[in-house]
Amino acid sequence: MSETTTTPMMVSVVNKATSAFRQLPVWVQNVSFSTFGMAILLLLWWLGGIWIASNPDTESFASFAPAPAFEALYELVASGEIWQTIWSSLYRILVGLFWAIILGVPVGIIIGYFSTIRQIANMPFQLLRMISPLAWMPIAVLVYATWDNAIVFLITIAAVWPIVFGTAHGVQRIDPLWFKVAKNLGADGYQMLMRVIMPAIAQDVFAGIRLAVGVAWVVLVPAEYLGVTSGLGYAINDARDTLDYAKLAAVVVVIGIIGYMLDSIAARLIKLYSWRME
Amino acid sequence: MTTHSSSVWIAELSHSYKKQAPQVLTNINLSIPKGQLTAMIGRSGCGKSTLLQMIAGLLLPSDGAVRIGGKTVVKPSAKWNMMFQKPSLYPWMSVRENAALGLVFAGTYKQKQDRVDELLDMVGLSEHKDKNVQQLSGGQQQRVALARSLATEPEILLLDEPFSALDAFTRTALQTEVAQICHEQGITMIMVTHDIEEAIAMADKVVIMSHNPGEIVGDLDVPLTYPRDRSAADFIELKETLFNQFEQIDLAKQKEMAEVANQ
Numbered sequence: 428m429s430e431t432t433t434t435p436m437m438v439s440v441v442n443k444a445t446s447a448f449r450q451l452p453v454w455v456q457n458v459s460f461s462t463f464g465m466a467i468l469l470l471l472w473w474l475g476g477i478w479i480a481s482n483p484d485t486e487s488f489a490s491f492a493p494a495p496a497f498e499a500l501y502e503l504v505a506s507g508e509i510w511q512t513i514w515s516s517l518y519r520i521l522v523g524l525f526w527a528i529i530l531g532v533p534v535g536i537i538i539g540y541f542s543t544i545r546q547i548a549n550m551p552f553q554l555l556r557m558i559s560p561l562a563w564m565p566i567a568v569l570v571y572a573t574w575d576n577a578i579v580f581l582i583t584i585a586a587v588w589p590i591v592f593g594t595a596h597g598v599q600r601i602d603p604l605w606f607k608v609a610k611n612l613g614a615d616g617y618q619m620l621m622r623v624i625m626p627a628i629a630q631d632v633f634a635g636i637r638l639a640v641g642v643a644w645v646v647l648v649p650a651e652y653l654g655v656t657s658g659l660g661y662a663i664n665d666a667r668d669t670l671d672y673a674k675l676a677a678v679v680v681v682i683g684i685i686g687y688m689l690d691s692i693a694a695r696l697i698k699l700y701s702w703r704m705e
Numbered sequence: 706m707t708t709h710s711s712s713v714w715i716a717e718l719s720h721s722y723k724k725q726a727p728q729v730l731t732n733i734n735l736s737i738p739k740g741q742l743t744a745m746i747g748r749s750g751c752g753k754s755t756l757l758q759m760i761a762g763l764l765l766p767s768d769g770a771v772r773i774g775g776k777t778v779v780k781p782s783a784k785w786n787m788m789f790q791k792p793s794l795y796p797w798m799s800v801r802e803n804a805a806l807g808l809v810f811a812g813t814y815k816q817k818q819d820r821v822d823e824l825l826d827m828v829g830l831s832e833h834k835d836k837n838v839q840q841l842s843g844g845q846q847q848r849v850a851l852a853r854s855l856a857t858e859p860e861i862l863l864l865d866e867p868f869s870a871l872d873a874f875t876r877t878a879l880q881t882e883v884a885q886i887c888h889e890q891g892i893t894m895i896m897v898t899h900d901i902e903e904a905i906a907m908a909d910k911v912v913i914m915s916h917n918p919g920e921i922v923g924d925l926d927v928p929l930t931y932p933r934d935r936s937a938a939d940f941i942e943l944k945e946t947l948f949n950q951f952e953q954i955d956l957a958k959q960k961e962m963a964e965v966a967n968q
Contacts, residue, residue: 604793607763612807612857613783622809626797702797704839 469493488672496676503677512678513685515657519575519650520643520689523582527639531587532632535594536624545595552591560585560646564653574654578647585646586639593635597628629700637693644686659685713737713760713861713893718769719918720755728918729755733769735912735921739860742887742894744908746901746951752919753897754865760895761787761863773861783807785861786854790869792846794838794853801825801834803849807857817856824852827886844875851883855890862887864896868903880906881932888931901951905944906933913951915958922954 448456476492479485490496503509538545538552560581567577601624609623651660659682666675718733730752737743745753758764760771762781771778773785781787786807794803805821808814814821825831828848830841838846847867854862864883868876884907887894898904904911905927913923925947933940 602793604789604791605795607787608789608793609806609810611761611763611781611783611787612853613781613810615810618810622806623795626795629797702837702839704796704837 487670490671490673491676495673496680499671499673500677500680503674503681509681512657512659512662513681515655515661516647516651516659517685519578519658520582520640520647523579523643524586524636524639526579526583527586527590527643528636530583531590531635531639532594534587535591535632535635536598536628538591539595539598539628552588556588556592560642561649564650568654578650578655581650582643582646586643589638589642590632590635593631593633593638594628596635597631598624600631601627626700626702630697630702633693633697633700637690637697640689640693641686644682644689648682712739712741712774713895714772715756715760716769716772718756718759718766718771720752720759720764720766720768730766731918731920733919733921737893737895739893740888740891742884742907742909743896744904744911745895745897745914746899746904746911746947747914747919748899748916748955751914751916753914756914756919757787757863757865757895757897760861761785763787783811783857784859785863786857786859787863787865788847788850788854788867790866792838792843792850794846794849796837796839798838799835800830800838800841800849803838804834804852804856806853811857820858821852821856824855825849828852828882842875844871844879847871847875847879851879851886855886855892859892861893861895864894866898867896869898869900876903877906877935883907884933885931901944901947902935905929905940905947906935911947913947913954915954917958917962922958923950925950 448459451459472493476489476494479491480489490499500509503512538548563581563584564577567580568574571577571580605623605627606619609619614622647658648660648663651658652664655661659678662678663675663682666672666678713736715733715735718730719728720730721728733756745756747753755764759766760773760778762771762778762785765779778785795806798806801821804825805814805818808817808821822831822834825834828851830845830848830852833841833845838849841849850867862883867883868879871879880903883894886892894907896903896907908927911925911927912921913925914920915922925943927943929940929943
């Protein structure tokens, strides 16, 4: 068959396949796209592994490749070792996020509500926000008696800003008439907070928390390189020291999966508390 | 018909937003008997909304006072309820939750939840009560706001151009409904509008305000029964009378302002 007839035929086959695919339920389409994306990622990882193995300078790192990594991951799961590691890290993240929320939401409400305070706070907050959380490490170590607390502090200081700014943004977007109407209907301060302000800003607060989870998770691993003897960051460092690159890659996979899960939870919360209709 | 003891007294009220700033309202004296439906009419910027907010207790006058039932108004109360130009419903709540909010704030929702259903029925929204308010049309949303205002059994209903954003049909229907409800339930109604027909359609008495600074410059009694027939001769005649009165005052005011400017 000549090329001139094959091309239109292929185009029409592709078109038919595309329109058939678009007929499928949305969730099937979504799963297909995600699976395809993950397949590309795995392929790239696999190719990278081959390239590392074939290069004499890097061949000692060959167990970074998918096959040894998944084998190591299986062992970590089967032996139960990974759960303690995950729990140590999750605990630090959750405590850090807890403090970030406890501090960030009220501060966000205050700077969102009072424009003068917002103007005063703007510059120092923007300045503090831009400091890498890891830069606080020496101070954290000085202030806190345990490494655990120092890490929690670093996570808090990293996670608090998106929550402050998300909350403030939410408060600023509140329709001023909502306050007037509520006052007019006899709301006291507490009712105003619980029935008007909190539901109005919930989705923006959770959007802030979602960003905070991302930042906290990124900060966690390097923070765990230091001092502590548990957690995913420690596991990576330990694997590097013992030249166990398969385990190192396995832990990286775990970090990715848990980060994705945390982000999905935050995204679900945003959706749950979102009241804006499309 | 229920009777309410309260009436609104406004004595020597003046207001400026800042010290030394020109007054937006000057020397307002007004007495509104219980159960009367009053319309305050004037151009934009004559301070009529400001005055309404002062009656609601959402703003305090710099001079003089508003008294309701003999007591000076210093803060908002669910007994005198305001409806705004925008329905200002809470979009995270259902129709029913919005209508019940005043009762929830007062802690009487459990005892009075039937009232919410009755009111939603009255404003024609009983089949929509579980919907999110964002699914309703503008007119339906304003009806929810009306039910919300009435749920707390207010003695006074304050309306700040509440129908101006609606289409003509919905506007006319709601004007008639609200006037009828206030009339039947003995609620004192004070509304702000710049629509002459709306004033004649709803009010027992129309108060005319002029601007720069806002002051009361005239009034007109509307001795028509409810429901009002807008095509009737006496309705049209009152509309014209009010229009002429308003125009004369407006012309006199403009002349006065021009003279001041020339000096």
